[in-house]
Amino acid sequence: MARTEIADIGKQAALDRLFEGSGFTNEPTIGLRQSGGCCTAQKLLLEGCDFDLVYTPIKHLGYKAVLCVLGEIYASLRQPAALSVNLGLSKRFCFEDVAALWEGMLAACREHGVKQVGLDMGPSVNGLAIALSACGTQKKSVIGKLPATKNMDLICLSGHVGAAYMGLHVLEREKVAFTGTGEQPDLAPYKAVLASYLSPEIKPGTVSRFVEADVLPSRGYFLTRGLGEAILRLVRDTGLGAKIYLEKIPISSQTFAMAEEIGMDVVTAAMNGGDDYKFVFTLPIEKHDVIRKDFQDFEVIGHMAQPDVGAVLVTPEGAELPIHAQGY
């Protein structure tokens, strides 16, 4: 495959090529002139800690990295409008690598209506570093109408959890096996969990559907570090308690099967796995009927509670287990 060194063509020429025919212009500072509230979220992804290019196609990585920061914008009940990306590139990376990464990034931008993008790059001693910030906007009338989080608010989850963690587990396992034997692994049986990890998706209508239905969440959280961590943040941010019902947490059949195969507790995968790219929204209990009818893809997994309850997981037998977050 062709390999063009960025140092040979120059940074500016490389940036120009990446924007050529993309329909975007490169804006070093992204400015919004909306009259409503704007909001900025930021992520820093580092090779070796946040991703592994041995099993992650670089284009998929670009797509996923953008979703990772747009998810925070949706969780804040804004619509993504602008994205700024800064890359740190070691000498291992050539122009073609960056072009593939950027292709994935632009695909996510197009899908989610991001109108302004900015890209810059610089050298890195080791590996690839990706810093992203995204801006979102929302009408003042919506932001002003967001309800306060109250005791008994419903806690809703936008899809099943734990699958991405299982996908990562398979990839790590096969990486070790491959390094040992050189045999190409057969990954077909694990297609669904692998897709959850490598190609997560976010529905572009995540926020607008709430606005259109006039069912406004009081809070939103984007799940990248596990459901448990999000519930702990929710409790922390609101000063209230939260009860999550174990049997209500949606877990896919393949996640169950994988957990059995590797002898792992499926609840741990679901609560602490991470990389789910799903949302938790809290919604007023008065909207219960509308949610059941028009938001069937959301699962009501629990409800807010008095502060002294803390963050608990209620088992089918009625036992209340305190929710813990996983390490650093």
Added chain:
Amino acid sequence: MARTEIADIGKQAALDRLFEGSGFTNEPTIGLRQSGGCCTAQKLLLEGCDFDLVYTPIKHLGYKAVLCVLGEIYASLRQPAALSVNLGLSKRFCFEDVAALWEGMLAACREHGVKQVGLDMGPSVNGLAIALSACGTQKKSVIGKLPATKNMDLICLSGHVGAAYMGLHVLEREKVAFTGTGEQPDLAPYKAVLASYLSPEIKPGTVSRFVEADVLPSRGYFLTRGLGEAILRLVRDTGLGAKIYLEKIPISSQTFAMAEEIGMDVVTAAMNGGDDYKFVFTLPIEKHDVIRKDFQDFEVIGHMAQPDVGAVLVTPEGAELPIHAQGY
């Protein structure tokens, strides 16, 4: 000195401690509800490429890193309002290191009226990675009134250039000497150039003074990669030409002396040195008299020209040299 591992106290507890008594709360997404235009700038600083902790005190690094991104906000003619920081930390870094870094960051925030801050951290395989994004705001009435850049607009520079590069040169030289002999270098003679590199400053009134005097620049650039690179961006962004007069570029006497000492062309240091943390603003020529009277700290170093002129440096003898940017 005390050394507390972040893994021992946990990330959340570490973040809590860093905000304790700071007067700030940690906001994961920074939201602005201003009615004017908001603007976001982003920087990614990587150890070994963008900074060297052998000679940079970590608290100074924090202060300087924040200025690095706030400078872009001022250059866009906004007032800094919010800052979000993401750190990647290898095991070398303990809580006390992060606390010193954060102390420098908060000092810069206080000085520049940043009201909302967010901090997050995660692991890094190698060294320290610092991602920063800042949001700035400006009244709609100001943004709407910014003039277009025209031929003959004045190009103004906010201070002398080249000194920071000389400071970096001294530090790199003494690092090599120290590694060789173990002798502590005498840096007293280089105090001014060292301060330019290690402790740059930005005046908090950088933008507001223009607004108050009703002398609005058509464009602004923050100098981190050399004056030459900024002039090239200016020409690129406007589609016009630019003439810079060599004898008008302010260079400090210590920069001259250092250039002589190391046998380096002082013009190269001034044009391509980098890390100046100064501003280039273009201002309508009609404002010439006001600028000379009320903006005496600005030096008029040149003017915009017809597109076919390109970006040129005019020597005292009248020769026109094309301006080049330095590498990747």
